[in-house]
Amino acid sequence: MPRSIQEVLAPQTVHHAIAQIQLPGTSLSRLFGWHLAGTNKTRQSGRNFSYDIFDNTRLVATGRVPGQANSRQAAQSVSAVGGTFPRAAETIPLLDEELLNRRDIGGPSTQLDHRGESFVTRQEAYLAQRFANLIEFQTAAMIRGTYSYDEVGDELRHSFAAGETSIDLQIPAGNKDSLDMLGDGDIISALWSNAGTDIPLQVQNINAALVEKTGLGLAHVVLTGTAWQYVINNTKVQTLGGSDNVPFESLRRVGPGEFSAVLRAIPWVTFHVIDYGLRVFDGSSVTYTKLIEDDHAAFFPEVSPRWVQYLEGSEVYAYAFPTHDPSGWELCAVHNGIPALYTPDAMAYGQIA
Numbered sequence: 468m469p470r471s472i473q474e475v476l477a478p479q480t481v482h483h484a485i486a487q488i489q490l491p492g493t494s495l496s497r498l499f500g501w502h503l504a505g506t507n508k509t510r511q512s513g514r515n516f517s518y519d520i521f522d523n524t525r526l527v528a529t530g531r532v533p534g535q536a537n538s539r540q541a542a543q544s545v546s547a548v549g550g551t552f553p554r555a556a557e558t559i560p561l562l563d564e565e566l567l568n569r570r571d572i573g574g575p576s577t578q579l580d581h582r583g584e585s586f587v588t589r590q591e592a593y594l595a596q597r598f599a600n601l602i603e604f605q606t607a608a609m610i611r612g613t614y615s616y617d618e619v620g621d622e623l624r625h626s627f628a629a630g631e632t633s634i635d636l637q638i639p640a641g642n643k644d645s646l647d648m649l650g651d652g653d654i655i656s657a658l659w660s661n662a663g664t665d666i667p668l669q670v671q672n673i674n675a676a677l678v679e680k681t682g683l684g685l686a687h688v689v690l691t692g693t694a695w696q697y698v699i700n701n702t703k704v705q706t707l708g709g710s711d712n713v714p715f716e717s718l719r720r721v722g723p724g725e726f727s728a729v730l731r732a733i734p735w736v737t738f739h740v741i742d743y744g745l746r747v748f749d750g751s752s753v754t755y756t757k758l759i760e761d762d763h764a765a766f767f768p769e770v771s772p773r774w775v776q777y778l779e780g781s782e783v784y785a786y787a788f789p790t791h792d793p794s795g796w797e798l799c800a801v802h803n804g805i806p807a808l809y810t811p812d813a814m815a816y817g818q819i820a
Contacts, residue, residue, distance in 0.1 A: 520809070562793055
């Protein structure tokens with residue numbers, strides 16, 4: 468028979484508290500430097516965001532013979548991108564009647580939780596986790612190039628692609644799937660699930676395409692453990708790494724759901740292997756979804772505000788206030804923000820299997 472929260476937390480002998488689910492990772496938002504304590508972010512006032520695009524040029528200055536007037540050139544064009552910040556706002560109500568009459572979570576033994584401090588602290592952490600998860604989801608959506616939501620009453624249900632309203636992150640079609648990035652043929656012309664595919668050559672070609680399109684070279688590849696197995700079992704990767712060696716130069720665990728590696732065959736690129744996911748809307752229900760798909764990989768340069776940054780609106784804060792009759796507290800948090808892909812050509816999300 469189900470028990471109420473008051474019954475569960477009534478004073479009794481308890482050894483410790485456990486969490487049956489490890490805290491979801493924030494590896495993607497940390498990689499881009501805009502996790503909750505990150506610095507790769509900027510704030511704009513209001514509920515709308517905008518930024519201008521003024522590109523550099525690769526054109527060479529026009530030569531002129533002596534005694535002639537200067538060659539006249541049109542001014543460099545300027546374009547603008549704008550939109551409305553996605554908004555998240557949540558409140559957790561807590562009643563003093565409950566806070567003052569329950570034991571400390573995890574013990575000790577029969578003592579009451581003094582003024583509910585342990586319970587309140589954990590609820591604050593829980594609320595922060597939900598907003599950290601939102602930023603992590605948004606980062607994955609930016610990488611995939613698909614971010615949408617459904618509006619149900621006054622709620623917005625976040626989704627990668629199943630929502631009714633889509634946010635265009637402007638990643639070119641050629642930077643997705645088979646990666647025809649330069650318009651002269653698919654770079655991923657053979658899938659990585661085929662052990663005979665020349666993965667190092669494809670990675671080198673992605674680097675060359677990024678340099679040509681943005682001036683920024685490839686530095687990071689993000690994929691799942693399933694895709695990582697394709698890489699380390701690849702014939703060309705093993706051959707270039709040396710038949711007597713493991714194919715990777717370094718391999719280290721970063722968190723429960725992530726490790727990073729550098730291949731001997733491609734030592735100038737860091738591979739980030741991420742297997743965790745979040746519960747997001749899939750068009751019909753909220754379900755567990757991996758942030759990076761097993762059959763895809765993301766390719767992008769060293770992270771810099773020069774090409775990518777997180778934009779925050781005016782409402783980014785957490786607070787609490789007392790309530791009366793019945794007395795208690797409400798824990799609240801509000802967040803307006805979205806990743807800004809200043810240079811959409813710098814992100815590629817390819818189908819590798």
